Amino acid sequence: MASDDALPTLKILLIGPSGAGKSALLMRYCDDEFDPDTAAATIGIDFKIKRLAVRGKPYRLTLFDTAGQERFRTLSTSFYRGAHGVILVYDISNRASFMSMERWFDEAKSNTVEDVALYLVGAKLDKASRNREVTQEEGLALAEQHGASFCEASSKTSENVRRPFVEIVNQIVQTPGLLTNATAKRRSGTVVVDSTTNNGYFSLPNCAC
Amino acid sequence: MAMGSVSDTLWDVVICGTGLQQSLLALSLSRSGKNILHIDPNDYYGGAEAAFNLQEAESWVDRLATEDKGFFRSASITKPDVAGLSFPRAYSLALAPQLIHARSELLSQLVSSRAYRQVEFLAVGSFYIFKAPSGPEQQPSLVRIPSTREDVFSTTAISAKAKRGLMKFLKFVLDYDRLEQRDVWKTFAGRPLVDFLQEHFKMDAELKTYIITLTLSLDGKITTEDGLSTIYRHLTSMGHFGPGFAALYPKWGGISEVAQVACRAGAVGGAVYMLGAGIKSMATATDEVELELTSGDMVKTKLLVRGNESVGDGPSISRLVAVVGVLYLTTMATSNSKEVLSRALESFLSAMDHDQVPQCLYQLYYEQAAGVKQSRLDELTIDLPGPSLSLSMDDLLLKHVREAWKKVASDTADDAEYMIFTDREPVDDDDELE
Numbered sequence: 001m002a003s004d005d006a007l008p009t010l011k012i013l014l015i016g017p018s019g020a021g022k023s024a025l026l027m028r029y030c031d032d033e034f035d036p037d038t039a040a041a042t043i044g045i046d047f048k049i050k051r052l053a054v055r056g057k058p059y060r061l062t063l064f065d066t067a068g069q070e071r072f073r074t075l076s077t078s079f080y081r082g083a084h085g086v087i088l089v090y091d092i093s094n095r096a097s098f099m100s101m102e103r104w105f106d107e108a109k110s111n112t113v114e115d116v117a118l119y120l121v122g123a124k125l126d127k128a129s130r131n132r133e134v135t136q137e138e139g140l141a142l143a144e145q146h147g148a149s150f151c152e153a154s155s156k157t158s159e160n161v162r163r164p165f166v167e168i169v170n171q172i173v174q175t176p177g178l179l180t181n182a183t184a185k186r187r188s189g190t191v192v193v194d195s196t197t198n199n200g201y202f203s204l205p206n207c208a209c
Numbered sequence: 210m211a212m213g214s215v216s217d218t219l220w221d222v223v224i225c226g227t228g229l230q231q232s233l234l235a236l237s238l239s240r241s242g243k244n245i246l247h248i249d250p251n252d253y254y255g256g257a258e259a260a261f262n263l264q265e266a267e268s269w270v271d272r273l274a275t276e277d278k279g280f281f282r283s284a285s286i287t288k289p290d291v292a293g294l295s296f297p298r299a300y301s302l303a304l305a306p307q308l309i310h311a312r313s314e315l316l317s318q319l320v321s322s323r324a325y326r327q328v329e330f331l332a333v334g335s336f337y338i339f340k341a342p343s344g345p346e347q348q349p350s351l352v353r354i355p356s357t358r359e360d361v362f363s364t365t366a367i368s369a370k371a372k373r374g375l376m377k378f379l380k381f382v383l384d385y386d387r388l389e390q391r392d393v394w395k396t397f398a399g400r401p402l403v404d405f406l407q408e409h410f411k412m413d414a415e416l417k418t419y420i421i422t423l424t425l426s427l428d429g430k431i432t433t434e435d436g437l438s439t440i441y442r443h444l445t446s447m448g449h450f451g452p453g454f455a456a457l458y459p460k461w462g463g464i465s466e467v468a469q470v471a472c473r474a475g476a477v478g479g480a481v482y483m484l485g486a487g488i489k490s491m492a493t494a495t496d497e498v499e500l501e502l503t504s505g506d507m508v509k510t511k512l513l514v515r516g517n518e519s520v521g522d523g524p525s526i527s528r529l530v531a532v533v534g535v536l537y538l539t540t541m542a543t544s545n546s547k548e549v550l551s552r553a554l555e556s557f558l559s560a561m562d563h564d565q566v567p568q569c570l571y572q573l574y575y576e577q578a579a580g581v582k583q584s585r586l587d588e589l590t591i592d593l594p595g596p597s598l599s600l601s602m603d604d605l606l607l608k609h610v611r612e613a614w615k616k617v618a619s620d621t622a623d624d625a626e627y628m629i630f631t632d633r634e635p636v637d638d639d640d641e642l643e
């Protein structure tokens with residue numbers, strides 16, 4: 001089997017307001033876990049790695065959580081660099097979270113490449129019958145307006161949890177420009193700093209091999 | 210951190226500023242379990258080491274025009290009347306375009322702390338010297354400074370005699386810190402390196418210029434001790450991460466990229482981040498500091514770490530950032546340094562391609578004063594040194610960060626484990642097939 005490093009690597013971000021359910025979605029998708037009443041899921045997650053085969057071809061997904069930096073909208077430009085796809089998450093039981101999505105779309109678009117794949121998720125679908133504050137049609141309309149795909153999902157019941165990931169990868173792999181820089185493991189010209197060579201022409205006595 | 214207001218917590222430490230040092234401190238504390246609030250008065254990351262797109266550069270220049278404090282002054286933007294400029298976000302102009310030598314401790318810390326994966330580094334191979342045309346019929350040129358054995362052998366730029374001299378010197382430097390070698394340069398230690406090159410190695414003017422350029426000293430007045438250690442760093446860095454280059458440059462934003470990635474590591478560890486929130490006023494009690502933030506929040510902390518904002522007594526620099534690709538030109542600030550840099554840019558561009566001189570599409574000029582070089586620690590506050598003006602990453606700064614870390618984490622910290630972390634994400638190996 002091909003080693004992990006050889007797989008094309010896709011960088012996918014989850015963004016959106018605090019409490020929307022981003023970390024829960026990530027945990028459910030990657031670890032099939034759901035923790036009902038803590039916000040602790042956010043802490044300690046840098047990114048998750050998940051392998052996924054789409055159209056018979058395996059990919060290595062690196063899924064980046066916001067690490068709480070969405071709370072005061074302090075995500076950095078470096079966070080967005082090199083992203084192939086962005087999943088924008090709001091909470092269908094919270095109108096304000098939906099209303100903030102326009103700004104999240106703006107931020108995502110202005111910090112990424114033009115043909116980045118965008119996906120809008122209405123989270124907490126299990127609350128639809130009693131606490132829905134945003135209709136499915138509204139979600140779909142907003143997504144279409146921004147050229148994004150859309151679905152509603154519940155991390156609690158697992159309903160639709162894999163859909164956003166599978167579909168965004170599908171979208172990415174069909175965008176040729178996006179995929180080129182995923183296949184070369186590192187873009188040509190960048191230096192690997194976690195291994196050293198001994199090519200120095202003036203190597204020191206104690207490190208000459 | 211819990212979701213309450215930032216005023217509800219007694220913070221273990223509030224870090225103010227997101228320049229390199231403060232950000233590295235956040236990274237170093239990212240597994241400590243401390244309650245950390247990390248704020249910055251600016252609405253961007255990086256402080257004096259930030260990187261701007263063209264729009265941000267313009268607001269920065271406008272803002273500097275109205276305030277009379279901080280390290281930066283005389284900032285201006287010139288847009289020559291030529292077509293070809295891309296959209297503002299296509300550019301990233303770094304206020305601290307520092308090279309990082311391959312052997313810099315910063316790189317080992319980024320690797321051992323696992324923060325390096327999110328930074329892309331470009332190789333910087335060679336240092337060149339501009340040679341003015343030697344006669345009316347001649348063209349200006351850029352001459353590469355030979356700094357590997359192979360380079361010295363193959364260069365046609367210098368005589369055989371000069372080659373031998375250069376080789377002798379480079380070999381000497383590799384060993385310069387050994388006891389018996391120390392005797393050779395000890396008496397020159399505090400004197401200019403040029404004197405040592407002249408008197409001990411009998412170098413001609415050209416070779417001396419080569420060597421001084423390798424030190425990246427802005428005024429050429431570097432001491433023998435500092436000069437030898439910088440050249441040593443250069444030589445031992447050569448080839449460290451691959452053949453042909455000694456230094457790296459973080460792609461896109463220079464040092465600002467490193468700062469942002471370090472802050473993200475802090476956030477992953479639970480630190481709370483606020484931009485556009487500076488310290489408006491502070492009151493100290495016996496064992497805590499109360500801060501009023503410019504955002505309106507009142508916060509309490511056991512310790513405050515910030516950058517020293519005072520101007521130090523070192524010389525200032527002038528910098529011209531020119532969009533032709535992106536070029537950074539730096540010199541010591543003088544009454545005419547702006548013209549000097551403009552002329553240098555013109556000369557450089559004409560030496561790059563004589564037939565079709567590249568056009569400069571945009572220029573940002575500013576002057577930057579030196580910061581204070583020492584840190585200051587007391588019971589409740591730590592002032593880290595001001596930003597460095599040098600052209601390459603100065604590892605001394607890392608020492609101050611480590612000191613601050615010790616003070617914050619003294620109860621739980623193991624010095625031997627400083628900045629050594631494991632990867633957070635377990636590699637998931639269950640395959641899914643669609």
Ligand SMILES: Cc1cc2nc3c(=O)[nH]c(=O)nc-3n(C[C@H](O)[C@H](O)[C@H](O)COP(=O)(O)OP(=O)(O)OC[C@H]3O[C@@H](n4cnc5c(N)ncnc54)[C@H](O)[C@@H]3O)c2cc1C
Nearest residue numbers: 189190299300301331332333334335452453454460461535
């Ligand atoms: C042995 C060796 C030595 C080298 N020595 C040098 C050297 O001395 N000097 C040197 O310049 N290169 C040197 N390089 C090349 C360098 O390391 C990079 O590989 C090269 O600059 C990347 O070019 P690119 O066209 O692939 O990338 P591009 O993405 O086209 O970038 C080209 C340059 O522009 C900058 N840039 C790109 N986009 C932006 C933006 N939006 N805002 C601001 N800056 C931007 C990048 O940081 C980079 O410096 C060396 C490479 C090797 C292998």
Ligand SMILES: Nc1nc2c(ncn2[C@@H]2O[C@H](COP(=O)(O)OP(=O)(O)O)[C@@H](O)[C@H]2O)c(=O)[nH]1
Nearest residue numbers: 018019020021022023024035036124154155156
């Ligand atoms: N009922 C329900 N609650 C959810 C769901 N997803 C997340 N939550 C809860 O919503 C809160 C915030 O979720 P979290 O993932 O931390 O949001 P984040 O800030 O966007 O990362 C937590 O208490 C979660 O348990 C869901 O699908 N259904």
Ligand SMILES: [Mg+2]
Nearest residue numbers: 022023041042
């Ligand atoms: Mg979260």
